[in-house]
Amino acid sequence: MKPFSEVYVGIFYALGAYLMWGFAPIYFKYLGFVPVDEILAHRVIWSVVVTGFIITVLGAWPNVKEILLSPKKLLLLAVTTLLISTNWMVFIWAVNNDRMLEASLGYFINPIISVLLGMIFLNESLSRLRWIAVGLACIGVLVQIFSLGALPWVSLVLPITFAFYGLVRKKIKVEALTGLFIETLIVAPFALYYLLVIADSEYANMFNNSVSLNLWLMFAGIVTAFPLIFFGQATLRLSLSTLGFFQYLAPSILFVFAVLVYGEALSVEKMVTFLFIWSGIVLFVFEKQIRQKLK
Numbered sequence: 179m180k181p182f183s184e185v186y187v188g189i190f191y192a193l194g195a196y197l198m199w200g201f202a203p204i205y206f207k208y209l210g211f212v213p214v215d216e217i218l219a220h221r222v223i224w225s226v227v228v229t230g231f232i233i234t235v236l237g238a239w240p241n242v243k244e245i246l247l248s249p250k251k252l253l254l255l256a257v258t259t260l261l262i263s264t265n266w267m268v269f270i271w272a273v274n275n276d277r278m279l280e281a282s283l284g285y286f287i288n289p290i291i292s293v294l295l296g297m298i299f300l301n302e303s304l305s306r307l308r309w310i311a312v313g314l315a316c317i318g319v320l321v322q323i324f325s326l327g328a329l330p331w332v333s334l335v336l337p338i339t340f341a342f343y344g345l346v347r348k349k350i351k352v353e354a355l356t357g358l359f360i361e362t363l364i365v366a367p368f369a370l371y372y373l374l375v376i377a378d379s380e381y382a383n384m385f386n387n388s389v390s391l392n393l394w395l396m397f398a399g400i401v402t403a404f405p406l407i408f409f410g411q412a413t414l415r416l417s418l419s420t421l422g423f424f425q426y427l428a429p430s431i432l433f434v435f436a437v438l439v440y441g442e443a444l445s446v447e448k449m450v451t452f453l454f455i456w457s458g459i460v461l462f463v464f465e466k467q468i469r470q471k472l473k
Contacts, residue, residue, distance in 0.1 A: 188415025192424040195408035198401075200431030203273045203281075205401050207440065209394060210274040212381050217398065218267050219369035219377070224399025226366045229359035229407075241356045252360070254350050258343050259361040265339040266402070272332050278436035279448060283322070284336035285429035286455040289462060290315045291341040292421065299345060302417060307465050311458035318454030325447035344421065347413055354410020358403060426459050 209217055233239060245251050272281040290312050296302035304312075322330040347357060373382060384392050412421055433452070436442040461468065 184415050185420075188412050188420075189424075191408045192412040192416060192421055193427070195405045195412060196424050196427040197431075198405035198408070199428040202401055202405070203278060203432055203435055205394075205397070206270050206273045212395070213377070213379050214267065214271045214274060216373065216377050216379060216382060217270050217395075218263070219373045220395045221266055221398045221402045222263070222362050222365050222369040223373070224396050225362040225402045226359065226399075227396075228399035228403045229355055229362065232355060232403075233359055236355075238353075238356060241353055242359060245352060245356060245360055251350055251352060254346055255352070255357060255360050256364055258346050258350075258357070259364045261339045261343040261346070262361060262406075263365055265336060265343065268332060268335050268339075272336075276440070276442055277332055278432055278440060279442050279444065280330060280332040281336055282429040282432040282436060283318075283330070283448070283451060283455065284333040285340075285432065286426060286452070286459065287315055287319070287333065288337035288341055288429075289425040290458055291337050292344060292425065293462070295341055295345045296417065300348070300417075305465065305469075307461050307468060311461040314454045314458035314461070318451040318458075321447055321451045321454065325445075344409070344413055347410060351414070354407045354414070357410055358406050362402075 206217065233242060245255070269281055272278060293302070293304065293308060294312060297304040319330065319333070322333065350357065352360075381387055381391070381395075384395070387395075412424075437444050
């Protein structure tokens, strides 16, 4: 049982992470004219710079050295690098291709997948009400499959990659800042090569860009690093099931932006899907109260 103060700090970090993620689409939507793969490359490169600067200020380089000397942790961080890079790519693509509702749906499913992973890999218990919540989420996904005639890949790739990312990071028990620095450092050479050799858009060469555009591109490091650092701190202090309760904040904000700000169409099928997912979330959040009333 973790001390109350640690749980309280973990809740603060979880709220901070998901609120920042909720408002992040505004940033990526603004940069919608820049190719998705170039934005991803900038996220990686400037995240290395931001996290490296913070590590220098905090004098935390011995932590980095310790991880670099551990082949097992390096291998696991390579896995989390692949997971989070895939997640970033799909999310940016969804935001800039008017698929924010699908991204929102995916992150609504994420808490339920996190709870399932907690049960399977961390021996966290799953009550009858939570099983019902899982069933409701599955029904919601099936509605999308039947309405689209195919798997809603955006809505599945986002939660699966991020849920497994949280699970592996929790198993590694690496300090959040150190872990993120090494993750982005692993993929940074590929990002640099892409920008310098492969990318051919008019924005690929930063020397040809305006100062303001370059600053916006560099800001990707802050947009990426800060919520992930907060998330990493939260995973160290909260159970995976508890962390799952906060994950509806970001997709709720994303849902509002998609419908009210960016005018994405909310079809009947999508609304039915969301209702099933939201019903599952209600069971998660108010499980104790529901159980008491049923007694």
